[in-house]
Amino acid sequence: MEKMKKIAVLTSGGDAPGMNAAIRAVVRAGIANKLDVYGVLRGYKGLISNEFIKLKSTDVSKIIQTGGTILGTARSPEFREKEGRTKAFENLKANKIDGLVVIGGDGSFAGASLISREHNFPVIGIPGTIDNDLYGTDYTIGYDTALNNVVDAVDKIRDTASSHDRVFFVEVMGREAGFIALRSGIACGAEAILIPELDGQVDKLMTFLADQGKKKKSSIIMVAEGKKEGNTLEIARLVESKFPELDVRVSILGHIQRGGSPTAYDRVTASRMGVAAVDALLNDQRSIMVGIADNDITHVPLNKTVKLHKTVNPDLLDIIDLLI
Numbered sequence: 178m179e180k181m182k183k184i185a186v187l188t189s190g191g192d193a194p195g196m197n198a199a200i201r202a203v204v205r206a207g208i209a210n211k212l213d214v215y216g217v218l219r220g221y222k223g224l225i226s227n228e229f230i231k232l233k234s235t236d237v238s239k240i241i242q243t244g245g246t247i248l249g250t251a252r253s254p255e256f257r258e259k260e261g262r263t264k265a266f267e268n269l270k271a272n273k274i275d276g277l278v279v280i281g282g283d284g285s286f287a288g289a290s291l292i293s294r295e296h297n298f299p300v301i302g303i304p305g306t307i308d309n310d311l312y313g314t315d316y317t318i319g320y321d322t323a324l325n326n327v328v329d330a331v332d333k334i335r336d337t338a339s340s341h342d343r344v345f346f347v348e349v350m351g352r353e354a355g356f357i358a359l360r361s362g363i364a365c366g367a368e369a370i371l372i373p374e375l376d377g378q379v380d381k382l383m384t385f386l387a388d389q390g391k392k393k394k395s396s397i398i399m400v401a402e403g404k405k406e407g408n409t410l411e412i413a414r415l416v417e418s419k420f421p422e423l424d425v426r427v428s429i430l431g432h433i434q435r436g437g438s439p440t441a442y443d444r445v446t447a448s449r450m451g452v453a454a455v456d457a458l459l460n461d462q463r464s465i466m467v468g469i470a471d472n473d474i475t476h477v478p479l480n481k482t483v484k485l486h487k488t489v490n491p492d493l494l495d496i497i498d499l500l501i
């Protein structure tokens with residue numbers, strides 16, 4: 178096998194705070210190992226349109242504390258097609274790139290796994306998404322910052338909810354998963370947490386509101402955006418119609434959850450994963466994600482991260498029932 182000389186890194190899918198820390202780590206670990214490191218702009222779109230830039234160590238100075246991604250990101254329908262991936266591979270070869278690091282979520286890893294297998298090309302994934310919904314890793318980059326963003330916002334909502342005796346439905350991101358809602362809901366002391374992984378929660382909420390209405394009037398109901406029993410507005414309307422005496426409001430937190438300076442945890446995790454990704458390329462790994470399990474770096478085949486489904490922590494589910 179030829180010695181690795183040039184590697185490239187890109188960010189793909191929804192941006193996540195801490196992606197810059199991961200880029201910085203890949204660039205600096207690469208250079209420390211005598212590799213040339215290239216950044217690809219705008220994710221797979223830039224891979225297809227040949228947007229490579231050489232990165233020096235100083236190009237990644239003072240970015241560890243910034244949100245977003247200096248390389249830009251995109252969702253690329255073209256890369257879902259074989260033709261798009263072939264074009265991307267041709268550009269990698271034309272730029273003499275020997276290995277690629279993809280920082281992104283499950284959609285990005287699906288593409289990474291395919292280009293790696295179709296062209297026998299080394300691709301290492303770094304899990305970067307606020308959703309934390311990737312199989313094979315306890316944490317994804319950006320999740321911790323998003324949780325703290327939610328906690329910060331909900332603490333403020335709590336002030337006004339208590340002052341007005343209001344029931345607030347707060348919708349958080351997470352796509353089809355409830356990891357953000359579950360953990361931030363516990364951190365905020367939410368009175369109820371509605372997540373896609375659990376069924377029959379809306380009926381339970383009605384019973385809960387009927388009971389708690391006798392005790393206190395203000396509450397926070399955390400709702401994951403992927404809740405299948407109805408969206409946040411529909412559930413809130415149902416509650417209003419059943420309990421006209423309650424003063425109900427809905428707050429959809431939206432993209433504010435994805436922004437801001439990454440937490441120390443996200444910065445350190447991203448730095449560890451970036452270094453591990455370069456190590457993996459140097460050790461001839463071809464199609465894996467560098468994850469984190471029990472605080473250790475792990476290697477998980479990319480196709481497993483795409484095919485298998487991460488489940489919510491049952492201990493956290495028990496906590497909801499006990500503490501609410």
Ligand code: F6P
Pocket residue numbers: 191282306307308350351352402435
């Ligand atoms: O995957 C990250 C995420 O923020 C999800 O939580 C959310 O459903 C989605 O991206 C929003 O995507 P976009 O920024 O493209 O609207």
